Amino acid sequence: MTLDYAGATTKYEPTLGLEVHVELNTKSKMFCGCATEFGAEPNTQTCPVCLGLPGALPVVNAKAIESSILIGLALNCSIAPYSRFARKNYFYPDMPKNFQTSQFDEPICVNGYLDVEIQTDEGQKVFRVEIERVHMEEDTGKSLHVGGATGRIHGAEYSLLDYNRAGIPLVEIVTRIVPGTGKYAPQVARAYVTELRDILRSLGVSDVKMEQGSLRCDANVSLAPIGSGKLGTRSETKNVNSLRSVERAVSGEIERQANRLEAGERIIQETRHFLEESGQTRPGRSKEQAEDYRYFPEPDLVPVTPDAKWIEELGTRIPEKPSVRRKRLQTQWNCPDKEMESLVNAELLDVVEETIKLGAEPTRARTWWLGEISRLANEKEVAPTSLITSKDVAEIIALIVGGDLTDKLARQVVEGVISGEGSASSVIEKRGLKVVSDDSALMTAIEAAIAAQPDTAERIRGGNIPAAGALIGAVMKATGGAADAAKVRELLLKHLGRG
Amino acid sequence: MAAISRDDVAHLAKLARVEMTPDELDHMATELEDILGAVKRVQEVATAEIAPTSHPLAMTNIFREDVVRPSLTNEEALSGAPAKAEDRFKVPQILGEE
Ligand SMILES: [Zn+2]
Numbered sequence: 001m002t003l004d005y006a007g008a009t010t011k012y013e014p015t016l017g018l019e020v021h022v023e024l025n026t027k028s029k030m031f032c033g034c035a036t037e038f039g040a041e042p043n044t045q046t047c048p049v050c051l052g053l054p055g056a057l058p059v060v061n062a063k064a065i066e067s068s069i070l071i072g073l074a075l076n077c078s079i080a081p082y083s084r085f086a087r088k089n090y091f092y093p094d095m096p097k098n099f100q101t102s103q104f105d106e107p108i109c110v111n112g113y114l115d116v117e118i119q120t121d122e123g124q125k126v127f128r129v130e131i132e133r134v135h136m137e138e139d140t141g142k143s144l145h146v147g148g149a150t151g152r153i154h155g156a157e158y159s160l161l162d163y164n165r166a167g168i169p170l171v172e173i174v175t176r177i178v179p180g181t182g183k184y185a186p187q188v189a190r191a192y193v194t195e196l197r198d199i200l201r202s203l204g205v206s207d208v209k210m211e212q213g214s215l216r217c218d219a220n221v222s223l224a225p226i227g228s229g230k231l232g233t234r235s236e237t238k239n240v241n242s243l244r245s246v247e248r249a250v251s252g253e254i255e256r257q258a259n260r261l262e263a264g265e266r267i268i269q270e271t272r273h274f275l276e277e278s279g280q281t282r283p284g285r286s287k288e289q290a291e292d293y294r295y296f297p298e299p300d301l302v303p304v305t306p307d308a309k310w311i312e313e314l315g316t317r318i319p320e321k322p323s324v325r326r327k328r329l330q331t332q333w334n335c336p337d338k339e340m341e342s343l344v345n346a347e348l349l350d351v352v353e354e355t356i357k358l359g360a361e362p363t364r365a366r367t368w369w370l371g372e373i374s375r376l377a378n379e380k381e382v383a384p385t386s387l388i389t390s391k392d393v394a395e396i397i398a399l400i401v402g403g404d405l406t407d408k409l410a411r412q413v414v415e416g417v418i419s420g421e422g423s424a425s426s427v428i429e430k431r432g433l434k435v436v437s438d439d440s441a442l443m444t445a446i447e448a449a450i451a452a453q454p455d456t457a458e459r460i461r462g463g464n465i466p467a468a469g470a471l472i473g474a475v476m477k478a479t480g481g482a483a484d485a486a487k488v489r490e491l492l493l494k495h496l497g498r499g
Numbered sequence: 500m501a502a503i504s505r506d507d508v509a510h511l512a513k514l515a516r517v518e519m520t521p522d523e524l525d526h527m528a529t530e531l532e533d534i535l536g537a538v539k540r541v542q543e544v545a546t547a548e549i550a551p552t553s554h555p556l557a558m559t560n561i562f563r564e565d566v567v568r569p570s571l572t573n574e575e576a577l578s579g580a581p582a583k584a585e586d587r588f589k590v591p592q593i594l595g596e597e
Contacts, residue, residue, distance in 0.1 A: 026565045033568025042586040043576045047568075051576060063565035084553060091516050093590045144587065160587035163576070292514055297553030305559040 005251055008223075008258030009183035015231060016178040016185050016250065017220035018129075020196055022171050022206045023139060023213070024067045030138045030169035031058030031101065031301075038212060042162035050167035052097030058300055060085075064136065064169040065108070065304060067205040069311060071171055072109025072134045074199050074318050079311050083108045085136070085298040093161050094140035104295040107135035108304065114199075116191040117323065120184060127184075129192050130176040141166040171205075177220075177231070185221070185254065190247040193217050197243075198322035210241045217246050221253040223261060232257070233267040237281050239274045248279040256281065329353060333362040342370055351385050358394035361401060368393055372411055376418055388417050392424040399428070408481045409433045435484050439491065442475070442483060446492050449474040460496050468492055503531045 003011070029036055032049035048056035072079050086104035112131035117124055142165050147157030173196065181188045197208045197215055208215045222234035235257070240249045252274075257267050272281035320328075329349065330340045333356070343349050348369050355365040369384060373393070377384040396413050399405040405413065405428075416427030428434060449471045450457040459467045468489060475488045493499040505528045512519045512527075519527065570576075573586050582589035 028565050028567045033563070033566060034570045035567045041573065043573045043588070045570050046576045047570050051571075053579075059561060059563040061565050062562035065562065082559075089514075091514075093588070096588075144585075145592075146584075147592070156592050158584075158592055159590050160585055161590060162587050294514070299553060302554050302556070302558045302561050 003255065003258045003262055005255050006183075008255050009185075011226060012223040012254070012258050012261065013179075013182065013226045013228075014185040014250075014254050015222045015224070015234075016175075016181055016189055017234065018175045018178075018189060018192060019218040019220070019236075020173045020193060021216045021218075022071075022173065022200055022208065023215070024064055024169040024171060025204075025206050025214075026061055026063045026067070026169055028061060029167040030061050030064055030136070031167060032056075034164075034167065036168050038214075040164055043164065045164040046166070050096075051163060052095075058101065060301060060304070061169060065306065066314065067169075067203070068108050068134060068136050068171050069306060069314050070203050070205055070317065071173070071200065072112065073311070073315050074203055074321075075109070075112035075114055075131050075134065075173070075196075077109035077112030077131060077134055079306060080106065080108055080110060082106065082303055082305050084303045085301045086295045087298050088137075089294045090292075093159060094143055094166070096141065096161075096163060096166060100137060100140065101298055101301070102137035102295075103135035107133040108306075109134035114192060114195060116188060116195050118184060118187045118191045125184075127178070127181060127188050127191075129178050129188070132174045132176045134171060134173050137170050137172060139165050139168040139170045186247040186250040189219055189250045190243055193246050194243055195323060202319045202322050202325075210243065213241065216241065219246060219249050219253070221250055221257065222267070223254065223257045232261075233269050235267065235270055235272050235281075237272045237274050238284065241276075245274055245276060249274045249281065252279050252281055325349075333366065335362070335366065339366060339370070346370065346374060346384070348374075348384060351390050354390035355394045355397070358390060360394040360397040364397045364400065365393065368397065368414075372414055376414070388414060392417050395424045399424075403484060403487075404435050405433065406435060406481060406484055409435065412481075433482065435482055442479075442488060442491055443495070445475045445478045445483070446471070446488065446495060448478065449492075450495075457496060460493070460498060463498070465493070465498060502535050503528055 026036060028034060029045075029050055032047050034045045034047050034050055037045065049058050069079055083103060084106045085101050086106075087099040088102045088104070089099045091098055109131075110133050112134070114129050114131060115126050116129060117126050119125075141161050141163040144160040144162070145156035145158075146160060175192070178185075178188060178192075193215075197210075200206045200208050200215070206214055210216070216238075217240045219237045219240055220234045221237070222232035224230040224232045235253060237249045237253055240246050253272070260267060271284040273284045274281050319325075326340065326344065326349070329335070330337075335343075343352060343366065346369075352365050352369050355369070356362050373384045373388060377387055380387070393414075396405065396410050400407065400410050412431065412433055413424050413427050416422075416431060416433075417424055421427045421430060452474065453471060456467050456470050460471070471492055472485055472488050475492070476483055476485060490499065505524050508524050508528045508531065509519070512524070577583045577586070577588065580588045
């Protein structure tokens with residue numbers, strides 16, 4: 001009989017461990033001045049250093065050190081007063097040097113933690129994920145396996161290597177084992193990677209695009225019978241490249257391991273690959289033992305000893321934790337959960353906050369960014385923030401609130417700004433979009449409407465107030481929408497003796 | 500007792516992708532043994548006051564600014580490659596690994 005997820009977690013206690021690799025967004029590589037741009041022509045961003053040619057001398061990118069320290073500080077780590085690089089030796093063509101420059105027993109940041117909150121049966125619960133280390137290393141090249149039907153290694157006749165990515169600064173963030181999550185292990189894993197991604201983004205140290213590989217997660221999972229107090233053998237699942245996949249990979253592994261154990265089989269310590277389509281994992285290469293990498297201190301690089309003042313200065317640049325900020329803004333803006341979620345998912349939090357800081361009323365700021373502007377951005381398949389500035393939106397909202405623009409006119413202004421006619425004020429100026437608030441001008445339009453529909457006017461005089469809609473509509477049409485409907489209604493009813 | 504066994508040498512040879520004959524393995528095991536002996540003598544000299552060093556000069560924090568410098572062209576980068584295709588380095592199929 002096979003165990004489903006609920007069955008698996010009733011019998012077995014999962015233990016989690018997560019390794020996240022993040023590509024830093026420095027302009028140049030970790031040890032050389034080659035550009036790091038994504039998507040360049042193959043092998044056009046390489047040099048003797050990152051190709052591992054004899055005699056080349058690597059020099060550490062200061063920005064990468066700074067970013068690593070920022071990450072450590074944001075994760076409540078201690079920053080090592082002394083840390084070194086080491087050579088991790090292995091033969092695989094993705095590293096032309098035959099070793100990867102990494103850190104081994106002297107990482108730059110140690111002993112941190114990250115608290116993540118998830119929804120449990122007993123309500124919101126906080127889990128503390130302890131961070132063992134944050135260390136610096138370099139990314140590998142990209143291989144293309146040719147000849148195999150699937151693009152995978154097996155069956156390939158040869159491989160083609162592009163070293164543009166080799167040497168891009170990479171930071172690895174390793175957790176300690178996370179015990180006691182029980183059946184919530186998959187959600188804790190996802191919440192951790194989500195929170196981590198948000199923090200890295202708020203620090204501005206990485207693009208954190210999982211789909212482009214600038215943020216990658218390996219999930220370690222082991223199982224032990226509940227109450228045994230033991231730790232089982234773990235597997236390490238790689239190739240997990242979305243937040244949803246993190247959750248699925250962990251639950252898939254829990255189910256697979258539980259069923260193996262139920263069948264009396266052993267869990268093999270191995271690397272497994274996550275399969276996006278099925279949510280399952282398949283075995284990869286068996287993990288080389290750590291000593292097989294024959295780490296030794298990198299003789300071409302000198303130790304890193306960041307001084308206390310620098311670390312202190314960097315500490316002042318750590319922004320508010322994104323989850324804390326979200327809660328604060330939600331309260332300030334009195335924003336419903338659903339809408340807050342939409343703002344976060346659409347990555348509109350920053351721009352809405354800016355718009356509100358520029359004086360816009362919170363509800364209108366949210367509505368404009370999530371509504372009309374997002375709709376237009378969707379049509380054009382671009383980010384809403386690339387279409388219009390928070391300054392223009394704040395100005396438009398101020399004009400609406402002040403009665404100078406109707407919603408309809410405001411949409412025309414937005415459209416004008418987006419099609420490149422200039423700032424909000426110049427679009428209003430050029431298109432003559434201000435509300436007709438001059439009473440006499442409105443009265444002329446109202447009188448014309450009454451003259452055109454005398455019967456309707458008569459009905460209103462007789463007390464049929466809803467009939468006013470037809471005349472108001474006619475006035476709005478006559479003024480090209482440039483009138484305030486409420487104002488028209490007020491003047492019309494007054495004129496017909498019903499005001 | 501040998502600190503380095505013949506099996507150790509065979510394992511290292513495999514990791515270093517060096518093909519060695521049985522004779523060479525025996526020979527290398529003895530040779531490495533001698534080298535370790537020499538290292539051991541140096542270790543006897545080293546005292547607690549001398550910190551282990553990985554670099555001949557007592558320097559720290561040698562950094563460069565994050566500035567992009569010109570890379571090699573694709574042709575230059577590939578000029579020393581034994582084989583190439585599609586602007587990339589061409590390597591034999593890689594077996595047993597993913
Ligand atoms: Zn380079």
